Amino acid sequence: MSKTKDRSAPGAGVPAPVAGPVTPPRVSARRRRPGLIALAVVLITGGGAGGAVLLMESGHRTEVVTVVRAVPVGQVITDRDLGEASVALDPAVKVADRSDVVGKRAAVELKPGSLLSSGQVTSGSLVRPGEQVVPVGLKPEQVPASSLAPGQKxxxxxVPGEDEEASKAQAEPISARVVRVGDPTPGTGSVVVDVAADRTETPLLAAWVSTGKIRLLIDAQGGA
Incomplete structure (x- = not known):
């Protein structure tokens, strides 16, 4: 019996697979991190809020007039005495306008570094009705060591001279109020002080000043 040789090769007679569409590999989605997302939201929100606050503050800043040099009571305010600053200010506060302040007098003592309000200046004069101004020249020894300032009483x-009789009746002092203090004269140190006094006493005061035999005394605060 002859053996029939199996000529079929492995896979013989099996149809070849038909090529079809290739499915792309599945890519896994990136893992979301809720913590980082929450942090980003907080940062964005916080930055927006901070910007809003800065915008609001900058919108409420006001240009104000400041005092850069000391100005005593009653002295005329000059442009050199003033400066400007931008600050956050309550709208209820009445600030002074620089153009309206220059040329007026200080109603209170103005100190450097302070803000100037409209209530701290006045257009009124230190010379009242019924008064006159007398210039009083004073030598260094006649000027009090304490600083004189407009408004002081x-x-x-x-002062009788040495050649006058000691028994001579002493005249009553004349009350006055400082209106202006001049600058000391170079070399001599003498200074002229304008004072306001009752017009009934100014002729006598002027006569005293002409002799140079006077002294100026400063009243205590609140003195008459």
Whole structure:
């Protein structure tokens, strides 16, 4: 019996697979991190809120007038005495306008570094009705060591000379108020002080001043 040789090769007679569409590999989605997302939201929100606050503050800043040099009571305010600053200010606060302040007098003592309000200045004069101004020239030894300032109340007394009789009746002091203090004269140190006094006493005061035999005394605060 002859053996029939199996000529079929492995896979013989099996149809070849038909090529079809290739399915792309599945890519896994990136893992979301809720913590980072929440942090990003917080940062964005916080930055927006901070910007809003800065915008609001900058919108409420006001240009104000400041004092850069000391100005005593009653002295005329000059442009050199003032400066400007931008600050956050309550709208209820009445600020002074620079153009309206220059040329007026200080109603209170103005100190450097302070803000200037409209209530701290006045257009009124230190010379009241019924008064007159007398310039009083004072030598260094006649000027009090304490600084004189406009608005201060003073007493002016007559000092008898050495050649006058000691028994001569001493005249009553004349009450006055400082209106302006001049700058000391270079070399001599003498200074002229304008004072306002009752017009009934100014002729006598002027006569005293002409002799140079006077002294100026400063009244205590609140003194008459």
């Amino acid at each position: 003073v007493q002016i007394v007559q």
